[in-house]
Amino acid sequence: MVLPVYRRYRDSVLAILQFALLAGGLVWLTVAGADRMGYNWQWYRVPDYIVRVHEGGLLWGPLAYGFVETLKLSAIAFVLTVALGMMVAFLRLARSITGRAVATVYIELIRNTPLLVQLYVVYFVVAPIVGLDRYWTAILCLTLFEAAFAAEIFRGGIIGVARGQWEAAASLGLTRLQAYRDIILPQAVRLVLPPLTGLAVSLVKHSSIVSVIAVFELTTEGRNIISDTYMAFEIWLTVAAMYLAITVSLSLVAAWLEQRLAVAS
Numbered sequence: 001m002v003l004p005v006y007r008r009y010r011d012s013v014l015a016i017l018q019f020a021l022l023a024g025g026l027v028w029l030t031v032a033g034a035d036r037m038g039y040n041w042q043w044y045r046v047p048d049y050i051v052r053v054h055e056g057g058l059l060w061g062p063l064a065y066g067f068v069e070t071l072k073l074s075a076i077a078f079v080l081t082v083a084l085g086m087m088v089a090f091l092r093l094a095r096s097i098t099g100r101a102v103a104t105v106y107i108e109l110i111r112n113t114p115l116l117v118q119l120y121v122v123y124f125v126v127a128p129i130v131g132l133d134r135y136w137t138a139i140l141c142l143t144l145f146e147a148a149f150a151a152e153i154f155r156g157g158i159i160g161v162a163r164g165q166w167e168a169a170a171s172l173g174l175t176r177l178q179a180y181r182d183i184i185l186p187q188a189v190r191l192v193l194p195p196l197t198g199l200a201v202s203l204v205k206h207s208s209i210v211s212v213i214a215v216f217e218l219t220t221e222g223r224n225i226i227s228d229t230y231m232a233f234e235i236w237l238t239v240a241a242m243y244l245a246i247t248v249s250l251s252l253v254a255a256w257l258e259q260r261l262a263v264a265s
Helices: 002-036 043-049 062-093 097-111 115-130 134-160 163-171 176-213 218-229 232-264
Strands: 051-054 057-060
Touching: 002 232, 043 051, 043 232, 062 097, 062 134, 062 176, 062 218, 062 232, 097 134, 115 134, 115 176, 134 176, 163 176, 176 218, 176 232, 218 232
Parallel strands: none
Antiparallel strands: 051 057
16 A cells, blocks of 8 residues: 555656756756847846736736636637537447548548648638637637547547447437436546546647737737737746646646546446
8 A cells, every 4th residue: 555655656756857857958948048149038027917016906917818818718619629529429420321421521621631721711711701700710710620639539438438338228228319428428528538638738729829810819919018028038938837827727627537536436
């Protein structure tokens, strides 16, 4: 009992040390490169772009508003991604040849073309036809892209459930829908949670690409500040740290959920 606990503790310490060494190396490379360029660091100006005290109250800066908008945009896109991904996964597993063909074409087309190209196609072709603004165009593009990967995650989770569970559902007289709802999907959740968390992390990072169509979010605000102040290193490092805070938080929440689901099972 003591040995497994020691090993987990040792692995955690080693992981932290590896991360610290990697982060330290990246910081050193950045500082060394900036010094060779004769860069004038202005870190003292960065906090004002996040939050500052004004007339006795807090005044949130553009990076703080961009951070909130990134969270909002990513959350909406993730919910839609899960819904669309599950629908496509069901089509891949359907008995209908047409349904399987449509799902396969969609997944292969989306996964094998660049996200930036898809964004331009949706923005310049699809959005004017259906009347979408920039914000919802960005959400639609992110949803379509991430749902192709989510569909394969859900399909893998459903296939990973033992075949005997389907047979047990059939012996109880459950319909296919009831079997999915009451037996298969609850078990598949534990299988899809880790890769789905990775997908959520990827979605947050991919959301930065919508800055090319001037959608208000964290990366767009960072670019605007840099164009006004020329503080490229300070702002980009700050933006990277804010994205890191989101992704690490998602990973911690996923680990907690995995533990709860394991205990519940």
